Amino acid sequence: MIGVGYRKDFAEEWENNPDSLRVDFIEVAPENWMNVGGYWKKLFDKKLQDYPLFTHGLSLSIGSPDELDFKFLKDLKTFLDSNNVVIYSEHLSFSKCDNAHLYDLLPVPFTEDAVKHVVKKVKSVQDILERPLVLEIVSYYSPLAAEMKEIDFVNAIVQESDCQLLLDVNNIYVNSFNHGFNPVEFITLLPRDKIAYIHMAGHLQVDDNLIIDTHSEPIINPVYRLFEFSLKWLQKPIPVLLERDFNIPDLKEIQSEINELKRLYNKSLQKEKEHVS
Secondary structure, eight states: OEEEEOOHHHHHHHHHOGGGOOOSEEEEOGGGTTTOOHHHHHHHHHHHTTSOEEEEOSSOOTTSSSOOOHHHHHHHHHHHHHTTOSOEEEESSEEEETTEEEEEEEOOOOSHHHHHHHHHHHHHHHHHHTSOOEEEOOOOSSOOSOOSOHHHHHHHHHHHHOOEEEEEHHHHHHHHHHHTOOHHHHHHTSOGGGEEEEEEOOOEEEETTEEEOOSOSOOOHHHHHHHHHHHHHHOSOOOEEEOOOSSOOOHHHHHHHHHHHHHHHHHHHHHHHHHHO
16 A cells, blocks of 8 residues: 655645546645645545545654643544544654644653653553554654663553554664664564554755755655565555655656555565465
């Protein structure tokens, strides 16, 4: 399954020319659609007649010191249930403090105290939503007060909360470049059975030592190669989402990236069938 982030930037064009994008599902940030009505709601509802809906949240702020926003979670549950959402994913990060939205996804300190804090909140979210929370390992540019390795931090949260993981292959590549670790080794240390979803995206290299995760550029070959490795390592069909949030090109270019993801995905599935037989 290969999907695309559904955006108002191209919603009308896609509606007028349904064959311009050929995908298996769509994804939205639920915050952007929970209270939408009128014309855009009609377009969105029409797409939901044809495609399963996945969601990728922006404002849960699971790592924030703030209490959970229980009213938001109640409204979110209504949206997820009423639209038969397949997966609700969020970011292993924080995006607000003292109820002020920071408009960025900031890293959580890799500490035992942070593990306990995040696990408690994840369990509460899962109880309220009555579904697994799928957490994305985010890109970051400076670790905060790290007392443990990132991989140990992530694995502890997954093990203790029983949540699932979103493997953003580009994020792992960006982090490995910026912080000097082996992305293949990092991926193989993740709990394979807990990975529910993959994101693919592009980034911007600003100099010889820094990549910024922008979702504004085409996917580069090293990220495709890491994607191929990830599919081989996972050994199972898994939903894959193409993210393009800024500098959005015409639909032909988006479809070209989707086609490449499908080619690599189908190649992986075929090899797995040959291995089993």
